[in-house]
Amino acid sequence: MKTRFRFLAILAAATLAAGCSLMGPSPKPAPMADASTAATLVLYRVHLGDPGDDFTNHNVYLDGASVGRLNANEELLLKVAPGVHELSVRPETKLIGSARQEPLKYSLQLTPGSTRHLRYRTAAGPARMDAATGAVYADRELGPVSEQDYANRR
Incomplete structure (x- = not known):
């Protein structure tokens, strides 16, 4: 029994050291x-609310290919084929890479030389409610914004 456990531990360590993941294939x-x-x-x-959710990576994919990660108040600038x-x-979840929620998907059509701005908004706790209007925000939202809204984001 001890030998089998040692063998499995060595195999797992060798797999991780070789850059392979036990959680499946890495994204293209x-x-x-x-x-x-x-x-x-x-x-x-x-991000609206307490930034205390430190155990989540918000990974971004374009056509199924990994293009980066978004932390609170960060942005990604991508050059994309039309x-x-x-x-x-x-x-x-950080470290183990298991999905916490279903991905939010957005389909877009890009023309040569164009620029599109998209906002990924996350909200937690009492910050989910807008104090002025009483509107309740979704936990996560992905959608287009105007260039002016992008410029006024902070």
């Missing part, structure tokens, strides 16, 4: 866009 890299025709995609995250794309943000 995002394709590169031609700089002369690329569209610009700006994705930023706003055409129809699917952007998704999936909250995952």
Whole structure:
């Protein structure tokens, strides 16, 4: 029994040291866009409420390829090939990479040289309610914003 446990521990350590994951295949890299025709995609995250949820990565995928991670009040600037794309943000538990919630998906069509701004908003606790209007925000929301809204985000 001890030998079997040691063997499994060595196998797990060797797998992790080799860069492989026990949780499944790693995401494929995002394709590169031609700089002369690329569209610009700006994705930023706003968090409403207590930033105490330190155990979640908000991973961003474009057409199923990993393109980065969004922490509170950060942004990603992506150069993307024109055409129809699917952007998704999936909250995952840090360290083990297991999904905490279903990914939010957004389909977008980009034209050459265009710029699109998207906001990923997360809300927690009492900050989910707007004090002025009484509106209740969803836990997570992904959607387009105007260039002016993007400029006034802070």
